[in-house]
Amino acid sequence: MKITHILGAAALSFSALLSGTAFAADINGAGASFPAPVYQAWAAAYKEKTGTGLNYQSIGSGGGQNQIVNRTVDFGASDAPMKDDKLESANLLQFPTVIGSVVAIFNLDGVDSLVLDGPVLAEIYQGKITKWNDPKIAALNKGAKLPETAIVPVYRSDSSGTSFVFTSYLASANGDWKSAVGAATSVQWPVGAGAKGNEGVAGTVKNTKGAIGYVEFIYAAANKLTAADLVNKAGKVVKPETKAFMEAAAAADWKGAKNFAASMIDTAGPGAWPITSATYILLPKNPTNATQSAEAIKFFNWAYTAEGDAVAEKLHYIPLPDSVVTDIKKAWATEVKADGKAVWTN
Amino acid sequence: MDATLTGNQAAMAAARKPTGRLSDPIFVGLLWTSGIFVLILLGLIIAMLFEGGLPALREFGLSFIWSTTWNPVTEVFGAGVMVFGTVFSAVIAVIIALPLSFGIAFFLTEIAPQQLRRPIGVAIQLLAAIPSIIYGMWGFFVIVPLMAAYVQPPLIEWLGPIPVLGALFQGPPLGAGMLTAGLIMAIMILPFITAMFVEVLESVPPMIKESAYGVGATTYEVYRNVSVPYGRTAMVGAVMLGLGRALGETMAVTFVIGNATRMSVSLFAPGATIASTIANEFPEASNGSLKLQSLLELGFILFVISFIVLALSRLLVRSKLKG
Numbered sequence: 001m002k003i004t005h006i007l008g009a010a011a012l013s014f015s016a017l018l019s020g021t022a023f024a025a026d027i028n029g030a031g032a033s034f035p036a037p038v039y040q041a042w043a044a045a046y047k048e049k050t051g052t053g054l055n056y057q058s059i060g061s062g063g064g065q066n067q068i069v070n071r072t073v074d075f076g077a078s079d080a081p082m083k084d085d086k087l088e089s090a091n092l093l094q095f096p097t098v099i100g101s102v103v104a105i106f107n108l109d110g111v112d113s114l115v116l117d118g119p120v121l122a123e124i125y126q127g128k129i130t131k132w133n134d135p136k137i138a139a140l141n142k143g144a145k146l147p148e149t150a151i152v153p154v155y156r157s158d159s160s161g162t163s164f165v166f167t168s169y170l171a172s173a174n175g176d177w178k179s180a181v182g183a184a185t186s187v188q189w190p191v192g193a194g195a196k197g198n199e200g201v202a203g204t205v206k207n208t209k210g211a212i213g214y215v216e217f218i219y220a221a222a223n224k225l226t227a228a229d230l231v232n233k234a235g236k237v238v239k240p241e242t243k244a245f246m247e248a249a250a251a252a253d254w255k256g257a258k259n260f261a262a263s264m265i266d267t268a269g270p271g272a273w274p275i276t277s278a279t280y281i282l283l284p285k286n287p288t289n290a291t292q293s294a295e296a297i298k299f300f301n302w303a304y305t306a307e308g309d310a311v312a313e314k315l316h317y318i319p320l321p322d323s324v325v326t327d328i329k330k331a332w333a334t335e336v337k338a339d340g341k342a343v344w345t346n
Numbered sequence: 347m348d349a350t351l352t353g354n355q356a357a358m359a360a361a362r363k364p365t366g367r368l369s370d371p372i373f374v375g376l377l378w379t380s381g382i383f384v385l386i387l388l389g390l391i392i393a394m395l396f397e398g399g400l401p402a403l404r405e406f407g408l409s410f411i412w413s414t415t416w417n418p419v420t421e422v423f424g425a426g427v428m429v430f431g432t433v434f435s436a437v438i439a440v441i442i443a444l445p446l447s448f449g450i451a452f453f454l455t456e457i458a459p460q461q462l463r464r465p466i467g468v469a470i471q472l473l474a475a476i477p478s479i480i481y482g483m484w485g486f487f488v489i490v491p492l493m494a495a496y497v498q499p500p501l502i503e504w505l506g507p508i509p510v511l512g513a514l515f516q517g518p519p520l521g522a523g524m525l526t527a528g529l530i531m532a533i534m535i536l537p538f539i540t541a542m543f544v545e546v547l548e549s550v551p552p553m554i555k556e557s558a559y560g561v562g563a564t565t566y567e568v569y570r571n572v573s574v575p576y577g578r579t580a581m582v583g584a585v586m587l588g589l590g591r592a593l594g595e596t597m598a599v600t601f602v603i604g605n606a607t608r609m610s611v612s613l614f615a616p617g618a619t620i621a622s623t624i625a626n627e628f629p630e631a632s633n634g635s636l637k638l639q640s641l642l643e644l645g646f647i648l649f650v651i652s653f654i655v656l657a658l659s660r661l662l663v664r665s666k667l668k669g
Binding site (some may be wrong): 061187189193200 | 633
């Protein structure tokens with residue numbers, strides 16, 4: 001008698017355990033490494049609030065795209081927006097989450113602040129400007145004492161969204177760069193040395209006299225690195241700071257962009273930082289598991305609240321403009337469907 | 347006497363039989379499976395690399411192997427720079443590691459006092475146990491700045507202007523580059539080569555060495571004329587093994603080689619190896635893209651290079667044995 005009781009209780013608790021795990025399944029995502037810190041911070045805060053966890057694997061944008069096309073995760077993440085025809089063929093909804101910026105760091109004895117612009121940066125990375133006292137750099141830095149040190153350009157050796165954003169800027173600012181090198185997650189760099197990751201670039205710049213490199217603003221800010229000011233499209237000198245990034249986000253043409261792929265590179269805003277870009281989430285429009293997709297949308301819906309914004313800002317990411325968030329929510333409610341029914345409604 | 351022995355053997359055989367009859371075929375079967383498993387695994391890996399890289403080979407033709415363009419933007423890929431970088435850096439590593447290994451091995455077997463042999467031996471074994479990424483970080487934070495500040499500038503100044511030879515010492519003193527990568531790899535393969543050298547030198551019959559000392563040979567002469575010739579074949583094998591390891595080294599090299607897909611024969615120029623390029627480019631290579639196929643083809647080429655090195659070492663060892 002007793003044994004059957006125990007067995008019955010065990011079976012009951014076991015089934016409860018099973019259904020319990022099925023109910024509170026964690027959301028699975030994979031992709032870009034640039035937003036990984038904020039996704040993980042959001043995940044921790046969200047789990048505390050709702051009990052639903054998020055496993056985010058920071059495996060790179062290419063990996064994220066592969067995994068969501070194969071539907072092995074609930075959502076993919078990519079720094080560079082996916083091409084329209086690829087989104088269409090894979091039946092994916094693309095939307096941005098946060099905005100990040102790329103800044104130029106340098107190591108030059110006796111120089112604490114520096115002003116550069118797009119064409120000059122492109123010529124430095126093409127090997128056309130080789131000395132720090134080049135007249136073109138001097139013209140942007142009137143009154144500064146620039147040494148005759150050789151410039152050592154440093155780039156990301158691992159293919160990355162950061163390189164994509166930076167080379168997009170160089171291509172937009174300098175036609176010669178656009179035709180000779182182009183913009184991609186990795187390019188054939190004409191000169192310079194490559195280092196792995198933000199920390200590799202920052203370390204190499206620190207080690208090498210006369211070096212210049214580019215890193216994500218979140219990395220530069222967290223490590224208190226000095227970054228150069230840039231001349232933007234409006235001809236104004238802007239400092240790499242949150243205000244300038246937000247202005248770039250506001251100046252982007254969100255309404256005219258397909259799949260939210262609005263370019264924030266070299267926008268016309270007078271105070272806009274020219275090397276700014278959003279990072280994206282890829283979500284199936286025809287989810288095989290509607291519950292999981294709905295959970296993922298709920299997660300990002302929370303991430304867009306003031307609570308989520310605060311987490312992002314603490315890590316130096318820039319939240320999206322409100323009007324964009326409204327449009328994203330509209331897209332969720334109308335485009336993500338399982339069996340003809342929207343999986344999420346606002 | 348004979349009768350008791352055969353009697354004993356018969357008794358032992360009888361005692362073993364009940365288990366032997368069943369367990370032996372199973373044991374032999376397991377051994378066969380393990381042996382064949384390795385062959386199948388190797389075959390599958392080669393097939394996967396070959397099949398995955400085939401579209402790239404079809405697109406670019408055989409010139410993929412020596413073409414020096416690697417442009418992800420225009421999707422034109424060639425393995426030339428990486429093949430050169432892989433072989434060049436590995437050869438530098440062996441050139442640096444070889445004399446050091448000889449020195450350490452002979453010191454340990456002939457000169458070192460007994461109390462010192464163990465600590466040095468253990469230290470070398472520990473070098474082999476350090477993970478590759480640690481060497482990479484150490485190289486990046488310690489060796490690269492040292493090279494940039496103290497080694498490369500004088501070498502560029504003194505040796506750079508020499509015709510022909512000077513080509514090896516060109517470019518800005520970045521710190522990172524072929525020589526630094528070779529140096530780090532030399533330290534990584536040192537323990538392997540040294541350990542095998544020690545084994546070889548220890549296997550030299552003491553009688554031969556004593557006779558050499560007896561007829562008045564110096565330490566160097568014994569080393570040069572007795573020990574080394576005695577173990578030459580095994581030593582060649584050890585060096586080839588080190589070369590093989592250097593060819594495939596990935597993480598440490600990625601940190602210190604400078605990662606530039608440009609051709610340069612300068613020791614100080616940044617370059618790339620096959621393994622470092624795969625490590626750098628793989629995360630952003632999407633399924634079915636030409637880039638991924640080219641990376642798989644690179645992997646196949648590395649496989650072939652390693653195979654050639656192994657085959658060469660076998661050939662060398664065999665010819666030496668005949669001679």
